[in-house]
Amino acid sequence: MAKLALFRALIASMLLSLCIMAAPAAGQDVQLRGLGRFDGWRENALIGYGLVTGLAGSGDTRRNAVTRQALRNVLSRLGTTVSEDQISSRNVAVVMVIATLPASANVGDRIDATVSSIGDARSLAGGTLLMTPMLGPDQRPYALAQGALVAGGYSFESELNQQQRNYPTTALLQGGATVEQAVDAQILKNGEVSFLLSDPSFGTAQRIAETINARFGFGTASARSADQVRVRYTGDPSDLTNFLARIETLSVRPESHPRVVVNERTGTIVAGGDVQISSVAISQGDIKITIKAENVASQPGFVSGFASDVRSLVVTNTKLDVDDAVGDTVVRFPNTTVADLVLGLSRARVSTRRMIGILQAIKTAGALHADIIVQ
Structure with missing residues (x-):
């Protein structure tokens, strides 16, 4: 009984560790310099x-x-x-x-x-x-x-x-x-500085505005759209560099957009660990059909030389073979993520290119809740 209890405890700890490993990573704060740029600052x-x-x-x-x-x-x-x-x-x-x-x-x-x-x-x-x-x-x-x-x-x-x-x-x-000619970006326009997001998001823009207001006072920043945050500056123009440097170092937790990026040429799949998939059943398999045709000439040798109107007969023999592909798979998944799906298909020895086709079919069926970007 002691050995059985120890074995059950070991299995429980292994399952708990697997669950912890499979859990999606929590979002992290990112400095504003990694989320976009100031309007006018361009090459x-x-x-x-x-x-x-x-x-x-x-x-x-x-x-x-x-x-x-x-x-x-x-x-x-x-x-x-x-x-x-x-x-x-x-x-x-x-x-x-x-x-x-x-x-x-x-x-x-x-x-x-x-x-x-x-x-x-x-x-x-x-x-x-x-x-x-x-x-x-x-x-x-x-x-x-x-x-x-x-x-x-x-x-x-x-x-x-x-x-x-x-x-x-x-x-x-x-x-x-x-x-041969000096250039300098014009960032301050009509007493305002515009921060442009690289990945437009209403939630991220609002968080940026709230973070700036918490640091420099209410009313300093406002989110004008999903990709633009306006920041008022009424200080000395010579101190604008210091003001922008402090804004760049502010940290915000951006919103994540569920996306699955696939590259059919290289067979690569990249997806976030929290991209959700609804309950789905997958049947993956191929049927290989081979048709062989052989032409055989039938020569009537016993009448050769006696009848001038007797000719050789060409007979076509056709052979049809139907083979089921090796590694046919039928898998059922409950509500899960793309990471779990790919892991399960890998254990079922499904190739990466077949996984891409499966993900596209799941998206068409409405069970994949993310955008598929094909490169």
Whole structure:
């Protein structure tokens, strides 16, 4: 009896530990800097058009008229006049240069740029980008890019033999763009600062406003929509940075949205531990049907040579096989979560790709209470 009681206690403790492990994790407080950004604090895209020189015969061919014209323009600005017939080098490639200007940048700051070929060059490895103005959306130059390129691959070809690694027609200009015009984000507008949520939620926006009011006084913040919280600021403009820094460090517990993300290409399923599923019965199995047709010629040998109108007869034999797939599964689940469902299907040796199909079918049946995002 003592051994039986000890065994029952051991089983109870194991079940209790499993229940604790299966319980969804409680939400945690997150600082506001991880939930969104201030309106006006954004990066800006820059683009430019230039030439890469120094390529070892892997540049644009003579068929690319844009390259010859661009090279003539560069040489003419440097005081050299040449005709198109005199330009036959394959050591030059015409490229597009893109970069991202930070929300706050000073003159002389260096940023990275990406260079991509727009001609028929085979590789940009070993090339050097000539001075290229980087324009903003307003067509004003904000930076100048120039320097040696770093390509993450190579491409060599000789007598119909080719060796290539990665994509050498795109290269990185590490810190090769210099900011020429200072920019500063305008965050304070009409005495207000707007905080924009990355994941819109009315509950989270209201909690943010309540937290700010509790810290700086009632009426300081108000939730205008699911993705915007307005904050009033009437202090000294020179102290705005300190005010925003204190707001960013405030912590709020955001609302969680039930979502299930599936990737059919890689067979990946990602879901929160508390995504609920109603009672459901799942039957998963395949039936494999194979039809084989064999053609057999029947040759009447006993009359061969005696009758000219006797011919061979072609007979088609058809064989039909029906096989049940190995691992057919019928599973019943009470009210549970996606985590428990996936765990149960894994123990039943159901593949990940079949799980994706099961989750989509459960969603169609109305038993999965979450959004399915297919990547």
